[in-house]
Amino acid sequence: MVSPPPSPPFRPPAAAPSRRALLRGGAAAGAAGLLSACGGRRDAVVHADAGAWRRYAGTTLNFVSENTAPTAAIVAGLRPFTELTGIRVNIVTLELSALAQKVALDFASGNGEYDVVYADPYLVLAPYAPAFADLREFQEDPALPRLAGGFGDFVPSHLEAAGRFEDPGKVLALPYDCPTMVWQYRADLFAEHRDRMADDLGFDPMPSDDTTWEQYYAIAEWFNDRTDDVRYGTGHQAKQHDALMCDFSNLLWAWGGDYFDDGERVGRLGTTDPGPCRLRSDAAVAGAEFYERLLRIADPASRTWDWDGVGAGFRAGRFAMCPNWHEYAAANEAAMPGKVGYARLPKGPARSAGMYGGTGIAVSNIVPAQRRRAAWLFLTWATAPRTQRAGLASEAGGGTPTRTSVYGHPRVAAAEHRPSAMPNMLSSRAVRTTWRPENIGLRPKIPMWGECDTALYTEVSRMLAGDASPAAAMRSAADRIDRIVSRGWVG
Structure with a gap:
């Protein structure tokens, strides 16, 4: 089924709250100022005896995203995640400039309303980098599920452009969409x-x-x-x-x-x-x-x-x-x-x-510690190879994979040629050439x-x-x- 025209992650930037105002609210003064504002929402309950995927069953996460095709596919296909984890996810979709304002105000207030954030690299990640968790913490935690294929399975240019800011060691977001x-x-x-x-x-x-x-x-x-x-x-x-x-x-x-x-x-x-x-x-x-x-x-x-x-x-x-x-x-x-x-x-x-117009999804550092760990489960699932393959074929929308391994899947590779059940893959050859560092x-x-x-x-x-x-x-x-x-x- 062909998806409707997507809305790539670009919109005219709205005027952001001033840096001075955010400093007063504690959301842009660096990691210490950000974390001092934590506690606006109750932390997740931990079921210590449960398996890694069920440890936070009963939790409700909030995910704020631009109204993109990949998120439309996630909304339509969310049931498997809830069945796997017992976690409910409320997904709010907004035009990008409105999203940037919402996130800025959430960080400034310290309420931590959003556990998972669509972190546009330019309007969200760069201005508010200290407000996002370093995802290596969760990937290296033996009590949590690990990313299939690790960080290295993401297209390298995506991981850098959408996932990092200044520090090449930290990973602040997982590549989620990649319009090019x-x-x-x-x-x-x-x-x-x-x-x-x-x-x-x-x-x-x-x-x-x-x-x-x-x-x-x-x-x-x-x-x-x-x-x-x-x-x-x-x-x-x-x-x-x-x-x-x-x-x-x-x-x-x-x-x-x-x-x-x-x-x-x-x-x-x-x-x-x-x-x-x-x-x-x-x-x-x-x-x-x-x-x-x-x-x-x-x-x-x-x-x-x-x-x-x-x-x-x-x-x-x-x-x-x-x-x-x-x-x-x-x-x-x-x-x-x-x-x-x-x-x-x-x-x-x-x-x-x-x-390149890609964006990652990130875990807010404003929310309490166990909520951050529950949010990691959602990031892991939402960017998993199986989820990305499902998004490609979703009737509700769906983006293009950000993981290298997905392109090697026989069904995905076959979709690069007509007739294609995943029509975005018809542009795959041109796109993957463009993702090379020189292009x-x-x-x-x-x-x-x-x-x-x-x-x-x-x-x-x-x-x-x-x-x-x-x-x-x-x-x-x-x-x-x-x-x-x-x-x-x-x-």
Whole structure:
């Protein structure tokens, strides 16, 4: 059964409570301040004579999550966990900015309302890292169930980007979902026109790891001018919104630009002090110049679309190709069965880069000790290989596996080819290529990223509207980001 279109884990960041306010509440002053606020809820009862999975039977956990497809599958398939453990789980799903505010207020109050938190790396994990338990404590506890395959079974880039902050030793979250931007294209139209396109363009237009962004531009222009099968060659998520930052970043990285020095480390492990913004660089400006040029020939509605909008435009047959989140494969297959192909995004002068948008689930350090241990049982089950395979095939939704071992399962491997009962797996090859260290695009994991994101997409939107040149837009964005970073996250 094909799942409905997912909502990848990005939304315009809401204004977070100020750091000063949180310091007054004890939720961002470091581990000591956080833990001093514990005790808002009663601890779980321990059944010492029970087996490891039944030790906390009768407990009710609260899990707050973004309203994502993986969580929809968890909600629909929660009964096996309750039967296994005797633990009930209340799941609250929210739009991401609302979730970030809820979590911030919970930490500030010290109530510990949420035992399990969907810890977006940028709006939740980086700002509130001390509020999350180091999961190694539970994995190494002989009285608790261990992760099948250990931490090493998670895709390495996921564990770093979604699971850690600054300290490479600590694991603060388990990779839970992993939307990634790839090239989605009308394979039927590319096959039909391949020979004519090759003759006209002077290269094979079929998407491959050798395709460049300049060739992508030429292909888009060809569809604009040489066929009536679609109105436009390409579409983009270029609304003044977080989606624009995601779409633009692919080009920024492809041209060798970045937000800060050592961008790979800042994206992978994160930092509270990223240094000066590097958007003024020649490489960043060159990437912005190409992006502006590309958007001039794209579907004009691109400037009104986020990821949902460009996904709907693609399924409606408005254009031949687009960069978008890989988990739209299920919706594509429902609307255009057998007609869509997937590839890694094209390469620029420096590399190919596809934005990674994954998030982990974490255990709150605000809740009492035994509740944290009960929450570990849920994390272990929710990210288990069997649960991830069930999510792939869920009628309610379901994401893409974050565990390496799942991809080796015969049923999952078979789903990479049509007919597929797990349509998101049709994009698996493109996605797994993008997850390689040389291809993955990681935005800065810093506590103040929400404000920086807004600054970036506001200035790029001005550029697309013709109100600023690429160089001026990059300078303005860098100036704004430097001011935000220099004052820290103080609200």
